[in-house]
Amino acid sequence: MAVSVNAEAPLPGPPYVYNPELERIEIELLLEGVYRHYGFDFRSYAYASIRRRLWKRVEGEGLRSLSELQARILHDPDAMERLLLDLSVNVTSMFRDPSFYREFRELVVPMLRTYPFVRIWHAGCSTGEEVFSMAILLEEEGLYDRARLYATDINDVVLLRARQGIFPLDRMQEYTDNYIRAGGRRSFSEYYTAKYDGALFSPSLVRNVVFSQHNLATDRSFAEFHVIFCRNVLIYFDKTLQNRVHRLFYDSLVMFGVLALGGKESLKFSQYEPCYEKISQAEKLYRKVL
Amino acid sequence: MRANGVGYDVMVVGTSWGGLDAVRTLLSGLPGTFGMAVTVVQHRHKDSTHILRSLLQERTPMPVREVEDKMPIEHGCVYVAPSDYHTLIEPGHFSLSTEAPVRYSRPSIDVTFLSAADSYGHRAVGVVLTGASVDGTEGLKRISERGGMVVVQDPATAESSLMPAAAAKAVPRARVMPLEEMVRFLAMLPVAGAERDA
Numbered sequence: 001m002a003v004s005v006n007a008e009a010p011l012p013g014p015p016y017v018y019n020p021e022l023e024r025i026e027i028e029l030l031l032e033g034v035y036r037h038y039g040f041d042f043r044s045y046a047y048a049s050i051r052r053r054l055w056k057r058v059e060g061e062g063l064r065s066l067s068e069l070q071a072r073i074l075h076d077p078d079a080m081e082r083l084l085l086d087l088s089v090n091v092t093s094m095f096r097d098p099s100f101y102r103e104f105r106e107l108v109v110p111m112l113r114t115y116p117f118v119r120i121w122h123a124g125c126s127t128g129e130e131v132f133s134m135a136i137l138l139e140e141e142g143l144y145d146r147a148r149l150y151a152t153d154i155n156d157v158v159l160l161r162a163r164q165g166i167f168p169l170d171r172m173q174e175y176t177d178n179y180i181r182a183g184g185r186r187s188f189s190e191y192y193t194a195k196y197d198g199a200l201f202s203p204s205l206v207r208n209v210v211f212s213q214h215n216l217a218t219d220r221s222f223a224e225f226h227v228i229f230c231r232n233v234l235i236y237f238d239k240t241l242q243n244r245v246h247r248l249f250y251d252s253l254v255m256f257g258v259l260a261l262g263g264k265e266s267l268k269f270s271q272y273e274p275c276y277e278k279i280s281q282a283e284k285l286y287r288k289v290l
Numbered sequence: 291m292r293a294n295g296v297g298y299d300v301m302v303v304g305t306s307w308g309g310l311d312a313v314r315t316l317l318s319g320l321p322g323t324f325g326m327a328v329t330v331v332q333h334r335h336k337d338s339t340h341i342l343r344s345l346l347q348e349r350t351p352m353p354v355r356e357v358e359d360k361m362p363i364e365h366g367c368v369y370v371a372p373s374d375y376h377t378l379i380e381p382g383h384f385s386l387s388t389e390a391p392v393r394y395s396r397p398s399i400d401v402t403f404l405s406a407a408d409s410y411g412h413r414a415v416g417v418v419l420t421g422a423s424v425d426g427t428e429g430l431k432r433i434s435e436r437g438g439m440v441v442v443q444d445p446a447t448a449e450s451s452l453m454p455a456a457a458a459k460a461v462p463r464a465r466v467m468p469l470e471e472m473v474r475f476l477a478m479l480p481v482a483g484a485e486r487d488a
């Protein structure tokens with residue numbers, strides 16, 4: 001099936017003819033080039049979403065085809081920077097899915113109380129909102145002082161922002177609502193002070209947090225954890241990479257440790273489903289049982 | 291995979307918040323043996339719950355599921371795009387994304403339609419129903435360009451004509467018809483039914 005699109009493209013040359021097999025070759029070559037030349041490995045990211053964002057960059061650069069984009073990217077580091085921005089999805093919020101945090105308080109916290117020391121990994125923590133939310137929760141449950149939180153992401157720019165703990169002031173209303181619905185026990189404004197257009201969160205919330213760069217696609221486990229959060233990260237990976245990362249999580253969890261996934265992610269479609277049991281009907285909280 | 295088989299594998303249906311009745315009418319007119327995988331993308335509030343799934347299940351014997359990441363796409367099932375995510379269609383399964391809203395919408399109808407066109411080509415059916423936005427037009431155009439079937443609710447009979455009117459205008463090949471007629475038409479479309487790997 002060959003249908004020509006982009007008929008009004010201004011550039012000279014033969015008309016662009018869409019061919020899905022050829023498109024896949026072009027995408028694979030481009031991602032291979034990006035990996036070998038720049039070291040960023042997007043080769044196992046979810047195809048439809050990568051394709052969508054690559055085409056956005058083709059348009060953004062005023063080009064016509066993925067092969068043209070490949071040449072541009074390989075020869076122009078600035079174009080690579082722009083592509084990197086297109087390929088990173090860092091959206092996050094504090095107490096994202098409040099019902100998840102409520103369920104965590106009710107079902108997981110009692111379990112954590114039985115441990116003398118608790119290690120928690122936030123894999124793909126982005127700008128840190130999730131980590132600060134968990135720090136607040138643990139503080140209120142009286143568990144913070146025996147907890148250590150490891151917050152990692154592939155992207156060092158977001159980690160830098162996470163360390164600062166300054167979040168947009170205009171989102172505090174939304175976060176306050178989330179905090180209350182998540183079962184917060186105090187007044188949310190106790191945790192931050194307004195600074196210009198940012199909300200600076202109390203640095204004491206991160207006294208037990210270690211931020212570091214970690215690539216889920218290539219790096220290994222670095223400790224044994226009681227809880228691993230990996231929310232809204234795996235959706236960007238293809239099934240092969242998802243299974244690889246699930247293996248990493250499985251190897252990194254203590255027996256009966258808890259794996260927390262995003263609201264629309266499921267272990268059901270991975271090879272590791274038999275190793276866990278669901279601990280909540282509504283939320284994606286799993287316990288390692290095998 | 292049959293490169294040139296006659297028939298369709300997936301049907302994507304787009305509508306905005308007011309389109310619940312239209313989607314329910316559409317589903318209740320499709321026989322339980324309808325063989326395509328039907329994906330419904332409806333704009334709604336980001337905190338809206340699983341209620342849409344049950345509202346649709348009331349009207350069809352086909353199983354209705356809310357999409358989760360990497361869920362396999364099976365013939366004869368209805369899938370609902372979850373709120374606050376984009377739903378992308380890959381060959382044989384779904385992927386979700388939390389990229390920025392497109393035209394203020396997440397789920398975006400265009401995102402799902404474009405991915406359906408790219409992954410299923412001429413074996414995709416795109417349906418645009420009543421709606422108060424122009425989301426869906428770009429995606430329907432792509433489905434048409436890839437040789438898929440494109441159907442639009444007659445704007446004159448739609449509760450909100452903006453979305454179907456924009457789609458009909460941008461896609462000359464689209465078959466434009468009132469809802470009842472559309473349901474009968476869709477029910478008769480041939481199904482490819484080729485087994486596909488997940």
Ligand SMILES: C[S@@+](CC[C@H](N)C(=O)[O-])C[C@H]1O[C@@H](n2cnc3c(N)ncnc32)[C@H](O)[C@@H]1O
Pocket residue numbers: 088089090091092093096123124125126127130152153154155158214215216217230231232233236262388
């Ligand atoms: C949408 S954010 C999720 C943030 C947070 N967990 C939440 O649910 O709100 C996805 C994050 O995954 C990170 N990421 C993507 N690929 C990764 C990889 N290979 N290794 C580690 N982190 C990765 C991105 O940099 C981004 O910050």
